Amino acid sequence: MRRFLIVAVVGSMVGILLLVAASAGHQVAAQEPTQVGTTGTAGERSSSGAFDIEIRRNADRMIEEGRRIFRFDTFGDEAFWGDQLKLHQAIVGAKLGGVGPGLSPKMALSLGLKVDSDAVPPDLAAQLKAGKVDLDDPASTVALLKANAVVGVTAFLNSDGTARSVGVQCAICHSTVDDSFAPGIGHRLDGWPNRDLNVGEIVALAPNLKYYTDLLGVDDAGVRKVLKSWGPGKYDAELDQDGKAVGPKGRSGATLLPAAFGLAGVNLHTYSGWGSVTYWNAYVANTQMHGKGTFFDPRLKEKDRFPLASKAGFADMRNSPDLISPKLAALHFYQLSIPAPTPPAGSFNAQAAQRGRAVFEGQAKCSTCHVPPLYTEPGWSMHKAQEIGIDDFQADRSPDQHYRTTPLRGLFTRQKGGFYNDGRFQTLADVVEHYKDPLKINLNAEQKADLIEFLKSL
Numbered sequence: 269m270r271r272f273l274i275v276a277v278v279g280s281m282v283g284i285l286l287l288v289a290a291s292a293g294h295q296v297a298a299q300e301p302t303q304v305g306t307t308g309t310a311g312e313r314s315s316s317g318a319f320d321i322e323i324r325r326n327a328d329r330m331i332e333e334g335r336r337i338f339r340f341d342t343f344g345d346e347a348f349w350g351d352q353l354k355l356h357q358a359i360v361g362a363k364l365g366g367v368g369p370g371l372s373p374k375m376a377l378s379l380g381l382k383v384d385s386d387a388v389p390p391d392l393a394a395q396l397k398a399g400k401v402d403l404d405d406p407a408s409t410v411a412l413l414k415a416n417a418v419v420g421v422t423a424f425l426n427s428d429g430t431a432r433s434v435g436v437q438c439a440i441c442h443s444t445v446d447d448s449f450a451p452g453i454g455h456r457l458d459g460w461p462n463r464d465l466n467v468g469e470i471v472a473l474a475p476n477l478k479y480y481t482d483l484l485g486v487d488d489a490g491v492r493k494v495l496k497s498w499g500p501g502k503y504d505a506e507l508d509q510d511g512k513a514v515g516p517k518g519r520s521g522a523t524l525l526p527a528a529f530g531l532a533g534v535n536l537h538t539y540s541g542w543g544s545v546t547y548w549n550a551y552v553a554n555t556q557m558h559g560k561g562t563f564f565d566p567r568l569k570e571k572d573r574f575p576l577a578s579k580a581g582f583a584d585m586r587n588s589p590d591l592i593s594p595k596l597a598a599l600h601f602y603q604l605s606i607p608a609p610t611p612p613a614g615s616f617n618a619q620a621a622q623r624g625r626a627v628f629e630g631q632a633k634c635s636t637c638h639v640p641p642l643y644t645e646p647g648w649s650m651h652k653a654q655e656i657g658i659d660d661f662q663a664d665r666s667p668d669q670h671y672r673t674t675p676l677r678g679l680f681t682r683q684k685g686g687f688y689n690d691g692r693f694q695t696l697a698d699v700v701e702h703y704k705d706p707l708k709i710n711l712n713a714e715q716k717a718d719l720i721e722f723l724k725s726l
Contacts (some may be wrong), residue, residue, distance in 0.1 A: 348479075
């Protein structure tokens with residue numbers, strides 16, 4: 269009898285709750301439009317909607333924060349480039365308290381440094397257009413630095429206008445401009461590799477290269493020779509790990525600057541198997557830009573493979589305060605938001621490109637590794653050197669000794685300087701011809717031409 273009463277009471281309560289819920293549901297239904305594809309109660313949808321707004325706000329915040337970090341954050345690396353190497357002294361020149369002739373705007377542009385036209389003050393922009401700015405005077409460079417208009421470079425200035433230090437940002441290598449104002453001056457193009465930038469020549473301007481002479485165990489002249497051997501659009505991010513300045517056939521150990529766009533869905537950022545995009549951000553910010561942060565990779569303790577990294581303590585770097593780690597998430601988020609750019613109209617033959625797609629996905633076997641729409645392999649996109657028919661020099665410098673399947677979107681932005689990790693293939697035609705042997709591909713002249721047009725269309 270007691271059990272029956274309990275069941276009856278519970279049943280009545282459930283019935284009441286169902287009636288209340290039904291009434292509330294009718295009220296919500298009258299207030300909210302039907303959402304196709306949604307599940308759950310109206311209350312759950314309302315809660316989800318609030319969190320959706322929070323997600324959107326978080327995404328917007330991280331993009332803005334990441335953009336600022338990518339463009340303007342030095343991570344404290346001015347302690348290296350300025351305080352230690354004294355690079356700012358070579359930039360301003362002896363007349364402004366530095367050393368040597370200084371870096372004029374004309375020389376800076378010739379070294380591939382870019383100017384953000386949106387950051388140039390209107391009066392200075394007007395003078396530039398009128399040809400009233402002396403482009404041979406380092407003081408004009410200082411004026412651009414004061415406006416924070418030199419892409420990827422920040423000068424720390426004294427009250428009298430002289431420079432006390434200088435730092436660099438991610439954007440120095442991984443941004444360029446659209447040349448809309450003048451060659452080398454225009455709107456920023458974040459994520460585009462700056463294939464004009466002669467990093468080695470710029471670093472070689474520094475008066476004090478003792479850090480590199482001590483680490484590499486060579487004299488000042490030897491360090492400058494290595495730096496100047498890199499050439500435009502290249503950088504050696506492993507030199508201070510293994511000390512291998514020269515590759516096969518006397519080629520420099522430097523590699524082409526990779527794109528930092530179109531990385532959403534892509535596992536690896538570099539040409540060889542170091543790690544994920546976030547890994548490489550931390551690696552570069554700490555070991556190459558010489559910012560003040562935290563970096564851990566016990567693989568770099570292998571003295572036989574990475575003697576200089578072991579010597580420098582790169583396997584476990586700690587700084588307090590940490591100026592890098594708190595910024596890695598937003599930096600990564602911004603990078604993932606940068607789409608691969610679309611090729612300019614008229615830069616390829618659309619009909620030939622359509623035929624070339626069939627060749628790419630068929631007889632040429634390209635899509636086996638460059639899987640559409642990412643045009644790299646989902647998952648672990650790594651291959652041994654013999655699989656792609658090249659030497660293993662650059663692969664062996666990385667911990668996993670493999671080469672990455674490079675994403676192909678926005679390929680038109682990377683034609684300057686050649687293709688593959690070191691630019692060994694000057695043209696797309698050279699790349700297509702190369703795969704004849706390792707993949708046993710035999711294309712006729714028309715198929716090759718169509719395939720090249722398709723690659724140009726990506």
